[in-house]
Amino acid sequence: MRDVADRADVSKSLVSLAYRSPASVSPHRLERILAAAAELGYRPNRVARSLNGAREDFVGILVADTRNPVLTDVVESARATLADAGRLGLVTSAVLPSPSSGSALDVEVVAMLGDLQPSGLLVVGSVPDMDRVVEMTASARLVIASGRPGSRGGLATVRGDDEVGMRLVVDHLTALGHRRIGHVGGEGGPVAAGRASAFAGAMREHGLDAGAIAPSDFTERAGHRAASALLDSADPPTAIAAVNDLAAIGVLAAVAERGLSGTVAVTGYDNTYLAALGPIDLTSVDPHNDVIGRRAAELLLAPGHVPASDDGVLVAPSLAVRGSSTTVV
Amino acid sequence: MRDVADRADVSKSLVSLAYRSPASVSPHRLERILAAAAELGYRPNRVARSLNGAREDFVGILVADTRNPVLTDVVESARATLADAGRLGLVTSAVLPSPSSGSALDVEVVAMLGDLQPSGLLVVGSVPDMDRVVEMTASARLVIASGRPGSRGGLATVRGDDEVGMRLVVDHLTALGHRRIGHVGGEGGPVAAGRASAFAGAMREHGLDAGAIAPSDFTERAGHRAASALLDSADPPTAIAAVNDLAAIGVLAAVAERGLSGTVAVTGYDNTYLAALGPIDLTSVDPHNDVIGRRAAELLLAPGHVPASDDGVLVAPSLAVRGSSTTVV
């Protein structure tokens, strides 16, 4: 910085000022400063900036699971929104596989991010030990996207409206004439639990029996097993709504094994690119992850305090109808 | 740090030393220091550490595409290896979608990472503008995993051996009796080009004609179109080796549309979880991304200079045989 100042024949302070508030530097000196910087290949050191108390002008993005396509969709959309606003988004992976509980917060990474003093923090997905995160990044405005519903009160949250999503599914299936509809899911975390109860609620709204819920988590194998149980029961459903796309693929296999393809309708959830693949062709609820990411980034960018309503922002999903649910009963 | 020193009744210097080389601090003082730190909730500020010239004891991981499952597999494996060695791995997304060329280096992120003075840098995938990256992170030892083959000379590289991979495919298919084998791929970058020429080489080794290469990139749609061209030609192949799993899924669809399922063998590449899905059941080359990630991390961890052989480290793949290629001709 001193070199730039010398070359531009101004003071070190003015160089600093030139980057932080260019407007308050006279145009001709500003130009000289930027020219000198360009010649010297100078750019302000962001780390040094972070060292003094002031919050830095960037947003940290903490991802719970880098392999989950739902989360990476949200992340990329948020990042693009931040970039459009000229704000840097630093994505980091927050979770490390642990021998004991399967996965744990990567404390070191979060600590480092906290030391960087980001002005905002976007947590994408369900990160363990949120209390720790909040504590270590106290400087930042916090928004959670696609996280555990209602895990921590008082935190701003943006997520898909699973109530509406499941209602779309049940509306669609009943419109096709289905009455005996099963659900495969409910296990593996609060998201699954929420979708199961949303399913039950939607069924009741239609005056239908919501008893046929076969426990499954988010995996293909579990979906297959749960669907097998439903299909082999005394009163098998004519349609099955799965908790996500992967489980739905397991359901499709169970249906195919019984020669029921095209007879039993199947739906997934999340509308990942899996659902659109030719051999799969799965009707699925699209939570609009891009919108979730964008809204979350906008909350972080907005001036003032982040509104921390209890429910948070709910993004309305839509239904992507495909071949797996075209049978009319 | 001063507070900890006071509480533990030692000098500030010793607290610093306690964290950087615990062995050189007498056990009983060390214990007192750690106890004081725990009570005060103190941890060394990593950012302040990075500010003075010395390289920091962590590795930055730059990912070219967070949505590419091949790359995230490599990243997670590298991260786990680093964690086992007690080394922090900070994953960041290096590429931002750009209006012009589709995607561009996120210079700000790389600059920030460079300012953090990582001791090592792992670049996963093909990142644009590597010269820029090298320049901005001069402090770090650099290793590239799963990157463009031979893009930049003199850089340490770890990647899958596509020569061997394609030979495994052709060996497998010829063992099943196939003679007319087509390839779908060759477009979309140097990886595709390399696989296409590896395919041609393997065919020649078997004394077969390698002429049937239909241009396709890594997408399902392109795979479908290319396979359609092959299958509708005068002398259609009895087996098709695709450049990756997604293109292979397009190939499967083209095969199915012509009522040739079970007759025409299909193989993919990368052995992503797609290939293992029930309705897809695709034979695929497994590049062992976990090994690639681990080897890359080990290069970074090893003492001394990173060996920068021109070819770099080649990891031998294996073949995951599934239903899509069980037909015996």
Next chain:
DNA sequence: TTGTAAGCGTTATCAG
């Protein structure tokens, strides 16, 4: 606008 000086939290050096 300028120049000066203090401060951010650490590490490094060095004489005691």
Next chain:
DNA sequence: CTGATAACGCTTACAA
């Protein structure tokens, strides 16, 4: 092991 001091690259406050 201590204590003091300088340095890392920047921001900020203040007096000129």
